[in-house]
Amino acid sequence: MKKQKPTNEFVFNHFDLLSEELILSILDCLDGNPLDKKSFSLVCKSFYSIESQHRKTLKPLRSEHLPKILNRYPFVTHLDLSLCPRITDSSLTITSVSCNKMLRSIDLSRSKFFTHVGLVNLATNCSNLVEIDLSNATDLRDSAAAAIAEAKNLEKLWLARCKLITDMGIGCIAVGCRKLRLISLKWCLGVGDLGVNLVAVKCKEIRSLDISYLPITNKCLPSILKLQYLEDLVLEGCFGIDDDSLAVLKQGCKSLESLDMSSCQNVSHVGLSSLTSGAASLRQLILAYGFPVTPALADSLQKLSTLQSIKLDCCPVTCSGLKAIGNWCVSLREISLSKCMGVTDEGLSSLVTKHKNLRKLDITCCRKITHVSIARITNSCTSLTSLKMESCTLVPKEAFIFIGQRCHLLEELDFTDNEIDDEGLKSISRCSKLSSLKLGICLNITDEGLTHIGMGCPNLIELDLYRSAGITDSGILTIARGCADLEMINISYCKDITDSSFISLSKCWRLNTLESRGCPLITSLGLAAVAVGCKQLTKLDVKKCYNVNDAGMIPLAHFSQNLRQINLSFSSVTELGLLSLASISCLQSMTILHLKWLTPSGLAAALLACGGLTKVKLQASFKSLLPKPLFEHLEARGCVFQWREKLFQADLDPKCWKLQLEDMQ
Known part of the structure; x- marks a missing residue:
C-alpha cells in the first residue's frame, strides 16, 4: 500500500472561532471534576495554553514534580502543598523563584523537612504573600519565625502545634507582619503572655x-x-485564666462575634460574665467541656442580645439551667447539647418551646429524652435544617414520624443508633432538601424504608448505613437511582450486600467515599464496576471483603486515578494487586493488615513502587522481616508507618454487637 503524500491543505479549527474570554468562562464551569480541566487542555494547543494561564490554584501530590508543574502554570496564586509530606528548602526556593510576586497563599500544614532557609527565600521573593499555613511544623524554631517576619504583607498565619517557637519568635512576627488579620497559635507551648501581648x-x-x-x-x-x-477569639484549654484574673477586666471587646472558652476549667459564669461584658456583637459562644449549665450561667449571658449560637457539648446540665436559657429574650438559631449529662424532657422541652427560630439542634447521646422532647422540638422548631440525635435510645420509633411531618426544611439528620423504622423513613422522605442522612446501627430499617428515601430525597449527598443489617441490594438500588449526586456512602457490615449494590452505585459518578468493610459477598466484579463508573473515588474501604482479590485491583489501578486512601485488610489481595496500585499517583494511605498471601519481598516491592505513600498501616510481624534501610528510605520520602498487633476477630451479629456497645457505655 502506497504511503499518502503529505498535503499542504489548511485544516480549519472550529475552536479558533471562540474568543479567549468565552473559553475562560467555560473553564470557570469546570471545577466539579479535577480531570475535566485536564481533558479540556488536551483538545488543542490553544486550549492547552489558555488552561495554563487560567489555573490559579494548585494542589500537587509530589514535590519532585514541582519544577515542571510551576513552569506549566506560571500564574498560580494559591499553592497547596499539604499533600506533599516532603518539602525541602530546595522545594521552597524553586517555588519562590517560579511564582515570585504572583504567589499569595501557600499551605505547608502537613509538610516537613524544610527550615528557616527555605522560608526566608519564600518570604523574600514572594513579596505579595498574604497567607501561610505552617500548622504541624513541629521542628520549626524561632529562626523560622524570624524568616516569616520578612513577609511584610502577610494577613493570615497558622502556626498550630509549632511547639518549639517561643515568645521571641512570635515577637519577630508581630513586629514584621503588622498587617496580620488572623493568627493561630494553638498548642504553641513555648508562647506565653509576652508573645501574645x-x-x-x-x-x-x-x-x-x-x-x-x-x-x-x-x-x-x-x-x-x-x-x-477582633471578631473571633479562641481561648480553649487556657488553664491559666481564672475568675480572679477575669474580674479585673474593665471592659469586654465590642467587636467580638465568636468566643470559644471550651475546657477552661478554672473559669465559671462569674469570669465569663466579666469577659463578655460589653460584647455587643457576640453571635457565637462555645463553652464545651466545663461550664455547668445552671441558672447562674444563663443569667450571666442574658444580656448578650445578638447571640445566635451556643455550644455546651459535654457540659453538666440542669433542668433549671435549660429553662433559664429558654427564658432569654434573644432567639437562638443553633444549640448544641451533645453528650450533655442531665438533659431531660422537661428541660429540653422548655428550651425549644421558647427558641422557635432554631435552625440547628444537636442532642447527641442525650439518653434520657423520649418522644415528649421530639414532639416539642417538631412542634416548635419547624424551620430546623440540622438535627443530630445519635444514641437517643429512649425515643420510640413512632416519634420519628413527627420529624418528617413537621420539619420539611431539614438538610442534615443523624439518627445513628436509634429505634427509627421504615415508617419513620417514609416520613423523613418528605424532606426533599435532605443532603446528609446517618442511619448507622438502626436495626429496624429495611429496604422498604430506604426506598422512600431514594424516591423522596434527590439531593442526598451522604448516606451512612453502618451495621444496619436489614439493608440489601434492593435498597441500595433505589438510592443509586434516586440520588444521582451521592458522594459518600457507608454500607459496612451490611452483610447481605452483594456486587449488585456496587454495580448500582457505579452509576453515581460523583461518589468519592465508599466504605463497605465486612461485606463478605462483595467480589472483585463489583469493585471493577465501581472503579469504571466512579472515577472521582478518593476513599475505599473493603476490609473483610474476603472475595476481593487482585482481579479487583487492576481496574481500580486503571480507572481510579483520584484514589488517595484504601483499606485492603483481611482481603485476598496479594503483592501483585498491591503492585498494580502503584500506577495511582494520588494514593497516599494504605491499610494492609492480615493479607494472607502477602510476602515480605512482595510487600517491599509494593511499598517502593507506590511512591506517593505518606501513611501505611501494617501488621507488626512484618517489622522484623523487612530490612531497616527500606524503612529509612521510605520515611525519608515522607512515609509514616503505623504498626498493629491486631488479631483476627469474628464479626458479631448486629444485635449482639449493639448490646455489647451499650454495656461499654
Missing part, C-alpha cells in the same frame, strides 16, 4: 486570634480586648 499590641488589624492551650494568664487579656477589629 506583642501580637495584640503590634498587629492592630487582627480579626481572628486562636491561642488555645497556651500557658497564658490574665496579663495578656487587656491588650487582646483592646483590639478594635
Whole structure:
C-alpha cells in the first residue's frame, strides 16, 4: 500500500472561532471534576495554553514534580502543598523563584523537612504573600519565625502545634507582619503572655486570634480586648485564666462575634460574665467541656442580645439551667447539647418551646429524652435544617414520624443508633432538601424504608448505613437511582450486600467515599464496576471483603486515578494487586493488615513502587522481616508507618454487637 503524500491543505479549527474570554468562562464551569480541566487542555494547543494561564490554584501530590508543574502554570496564586509530606528548602526556593510576586497563599500544614532557609527565600521573593499555613511544623524554631517576619504583607498565619517557637519568635512576627488579620497559635507551648501581648499590641488589624492551650494568664487579656477589629477569639484549654484574673477586666471587646472558652476549667459564669461584658456583637459562644449549665450561667449571658449560637457539648446540665436559657429574650438559631449529662424532657422541652427560630439542634447521646422532647422540638422548631440525635435510645420509633411531618426544611439528620423504622423513613422522605442522612446501627430499617428515601430525597449527598443489617441490594438500588449526586456512602457490615449494590452505585459518578468493610459477598466484579463508573473515588474501604482479590485491583489501578486512601485488610489481595496500585499517583494511605498471601519481598516491592505513600498501616510481624534501610528510605520520602498487633476477630451479629456497645457505655 502506497504511503499518502503529505498535503499542504489548511485544516480549519472550529475552536479558533471562540474568543479567549468565552473559553475562560467555560473553564470557570469546570471545577466539579479535577480531570475535566485536564481533558479540556488536551483538545488543542490553544486550549492547552489558555488552561495554563487560567489555573490559579494548585494542589500537587509530589514535590519532585514541582519544577515542571510551576513552569506549566506560571500564574498560580494559591499553592497547596499539604499533600506533599516532603518539602525541602530546595522545594521552597524553586517555588519562590517560579511564582515570585504572583504567589499569595501557600499551605505547608502537613509538610516537613524544610527550615528557616527555605522560608526566608519564600518570604523574600514572594513579596505579595498574604497567607501561610505552617500548622504541624513541629521542628520549626524561632529562626523560622524570624524568616516569616520578612513577609511584610502577610494577613493570615497558622502556626498550630509549632511547639518549639517561643515568645521571641512570635515577637519577630508581630513586629514584621503588622498587617496580620488572623493568627493561630494553638498548642504553641513555648508562647506565653509576652508573645501574645506583642501580637495584640503590634498587629492592630487582627480579626481572628486562636491561642488555645497556651500557658497564658490574665496579663495578656487587656491588650487582646483592646483590639478594635477582633471578631473571633479562641481561648480553649487556657488553664491559666481564672475568675480572679477575669474580674479585673474593665471592659469586654465590642467587636467580638465568636468566643470559644471550651475546657477552661478554672473559669465559671462569674469570669465569663466579666469577659463578655460589653460584647455587643457576640453571635457565637462555645463553652464545651466545663461550664455547668445552671441558672447562674444563663443569667450571666442574658444580656448578650445578638447571640445566635451556643455550644455546651459535654457540659453538666440542669433542668433549671435549660429553662433559664429558654427564658432569654434573644432567639437562638443553633444549640448544641451533645453528650450533655442531665438533659431531660422537661428541660429540653422548655428550651425549644421558647427558641422557635432554631435552625440547628444537636442532642447527641442525650439518653434520657423520649418522644415528649421530639414532639416539642417538631412542634416548635419547624424551620430546623440540622438535627443530630445519635444514641437517643429512649425515643420510640413512632416519634420519628413527627420529624418528617413537621420539619420539611431539614438538610442534615443523624439518627445513628436509634429505634427509627421504615415508617419513620417514609416520613423523613418528605424532606426533599435532605443532603446528609446517618442511619448507622438502626436495626429496624429495611429496604422498604430506604426506598422512600431514594424516591423522596434527590439531593442526598451522604448516606451512612453502618451495621444496619436489614439493608440489601434492593435498597441500595433505589438510592443509586434516586440520588444521582451521592458522594459518600457507608454500607459496612451490611452483610447481605452483594456486587449488585456496587454495580448500582457505579452509576453515581460523583461518589468519592465508599466504605463497605465486612461485606463478605462483595467480589472483585463489583469493585471493577465501581472503579469504571466512579472515577472521582478518593476513599475505599473493603476490609473483610474476603472475595476481593487482585482481579479487583487492576481496574481500580486503571480507572481510579483520584484514589488517595484504601483499606485492603483481611482481603485476598496479594503483592501483585498491591503492585498494580502503584500506577495511582494520588494514593497516599494504605491499610494492609492480615493479607494472607502477602510476602515480605512482595510487600517491599509494593511499598517502593507506590511512591506517593505518606501513611501505611501494617501488621507488626512484618517489622522484623523487612530490612531497616527500606524503612529509612521510605520515611525519608515522607512515609509514616503505623504498626498493629491486631488479631483476627469474628464479626458479631448486629444485635449482639449493639448490646455489647451499650454495656461499654
